[in-house]
Amino acid sequence: MPVRLVEASSPSQVSGTTHGNTLPQPCSLLSVGQAFSGTQNVSSLQKDEAWRVNVRIQGCDLDHGYLCGTMEALNVPMADTPVVTFWEGEIVDTKNYTFFTGKWGATVTGLGIMSRVEDDIKHWTKFPSFPPLLSQVEADGGKSLDLSNYPYVFMRWKEQYFVNVGTDCGLTIAGFYYVCFSCSDGSINGFYYDPNSSPFQKLELKSTNDGRSGFSFSTYELQ
């Protein structure tokens, strides 16, 4: 039977000024070309509903805490075809982005909407891998955390535009996702946040491999 992975100890606090590398390290499963599939639960009080979702990573710039890709939602009732959106992600690396979404000297982030610190904490806490970090995050947004050996990557994903349908398709991309990615198996969990939608719509994805018996990795390099 597979050996249980020994959980890494909680990320240490970086004492004094930051020294060395405390940013999340690159992870093969969160790299360009990687694909994930699963569901997004869009249940409301009226009914239970889930859409099948495929996600693919298209860009990754760890120096700037940036990620982007596409999200494809299948079996969407209002749409004739799968709906594809382009999203951009902020990686919580304590350098470019912290766990606090809107708290940047009271400026609005590129995500376009403000969320309060309470909303942030409420959402991050729903991820089982978050509690060890909670106290530090409450203190300073997690700025002094060393995430370099933590086997989870926290992100916010914001859909920016519809790729294959018009904005009048009856769907909204006004909110954003709080996302937790597991470096060990490439699974992704997320919660959609939009004050005007049902709360805590859950996104659950697993790393897919196009019908292969194993993992395949493609590459591109921009000049």
Next chain:
Amino acid sequence: MPTSANSNHPSRPEDLIGRLNSAHTPYEAKLKALRDLKNQIIGNRTKKLVFLKLGAVPSVVSILSSAAAPQDGGGGNREFHESVLIQSAAAIGSFACGLDEGVKAVLDAGAFPLLMSLISHLNEKVVDAGARSLKLIYQSKLAPKYDFLQVKNMEFLLSLLNSKNEKVTSLGASIITHSCQTAAEQQALSGAGVIKRLVCLLGGSINQKDASLESLAAMVKGNPEVASKFMGPENGRALGVVIELMKDKYPRTRLLASMCLISIRNTSTSYLQDLGIKSALVLVLLELLDDPGQVGDEAPFVLSGLVTEKEDMQKIAFDANVINKFCEHLTAGSFQTKRLQGIFLALSDLCSKLECCRDRLLDLQVLNIVTEALAHDSAEVRAAACIFFKNVSRSVKNLSAGQFMNEAIAVPLVQLLCDSRTSVQYLSSLFWIFRYGYAIEHYNAVTIYLAVGISRLMKNEVAALGAISNVVVNFMARKSVFMECGGVKQLVQLTKSMESAIRVNAVWALKNLVFHLSNRCKEEILLELTSTTLVSLINDPEASVQEQALGLIRNLVDGTLNSIDCVFGEDGELLHAIGRKMRRSTSKVEVQIQGMYALSNVASGNELHKEAVMNQLLPQAVDDKETLLVKFLQSSDSRLRTATLWAIINLTYPSSPNTCHRVNKLWNAGIVSQLKNMVNDPCLDVKLRAWTAVGQLMMYGDAST
């Protein structure tokens, strides 16, 4: 009926030269002919070329030579000879002004030493004429290199800089600007006290200021020691003076002051780093863009020098609305070539690193102007447009939106490849013909011109390939647009170029094109490329080409399962080639990483694929105790350790029928103990994969005896 020549009409060139050459022409008439010639050619490039062709320069130089020789008699005779010296020197200077053919003719005719001898003449006007003409020659790259390291030469230079004659001091500074290139030369000049003298000239006439600014920039460039000497106390407020000159009333002085400061800034991060000066530089250059003349043409190039590779400067320029200003200029109307090239290059530098700059550029809708420029008459403008596309298409967001993959852009880019490939081939053939078919005295000049031509074309080709490499990453399904324009055929041809820079960029472009490409398109590409070419690319003499070729294969075998068979066919020649490359101890780590990912991707296929990869990584007859796998797992490069682990994970993937057999082989090869050493690897990715691999291997139990 023919009329007699009217002295008010300019003489025909042939007549003029006839008079200059003829021994029978009285001296006064020769002087008049010289004046006439000088007046005709001043500011008139066409006339200069006509006279050059007729051999005017040797005639004038011969007259200068006679007049410069020791003369008999005095008084009026001397005055007359001095007039001849002045006019002939002026004519020579005019031929050299802004015209390389003129400079070459003047140097070939032996004018240089004659002009130099005029510097020490007693008559100031003669000195002026000589100095002015020499300065014009020194503005050209063709001017002879001045050897500062010879003591006599340094002394002469210092005498020029210390002269009371304004034109002579400017000449001294121009010589420095032209010839000071190496650190040793910069040190020698600095050691001889030149900086102090140049700093004094900053307070002189316009010409002295300008000449001094240029030469200070040349002395400081890339030399922190000389830069600190300039900034040192012995030069007083030198820096302050230069900063003040950024507000001088003459545009050229403002431009040169900016260039000087940028030269200092780029040389040492200790200086000129405060926001105030950085913003001031941007604003001065922005304002100079409005100058309709040469200064406005050069301003974008200087701005490039300020922002290139510097994200902070690019942000400052962005905040100062530089991009908007440049785009306003672009949309305002057509430009002379140099300015257009400069604007494209400056915009390219501005959007090289920052997404906000690329967004702003795309919002301002100038893409169509740059797209048109891909077919511009000037090769420099075409190359600059390619570099623009390469940098602006670094925007993954816009690549995702399919912004750059349409026929309007793809067609001219492919055409550029086609054109320059033909031209490079043509020039290359000429090169070899001249080398073997001509006498040695022709060889040097002709082959230098051809080599320069080929090198320029290659730079343009590389620029086009750079742009193509990025735009083909386009994530939408419309990658086939590029293929439909005939792009693949061109790229494949270029993978066979004799120049490694071309080969590596062509393969790079193919690799990016194949990223997430449909199987149908992949098959088309393979048909054009062929396995044989792929094998030879894997074995290319250049490691960078090998690396890109293996990356290309990695992408070809990614995707759906049947993409693997498309690539490897029946004989497995390609797989063998990869295996051999991996086994070579001289392979570079980047090559090994791509090769392992290619093999790993194949190993994520079916049983046959896994067995084939296994045979490459753990061949049957293993004499070498240390297998390839163990060697790679012990690499100091975490990326190689990771790639190798993925290969092992795929080979031992639980759901496969014959996994057990492969697991046994791996146990026997000592892989498990190696893996167990890696479960606390400092690299998280490696650690996690090692755990997974160990887990999979342990699942089948310890099969070793």
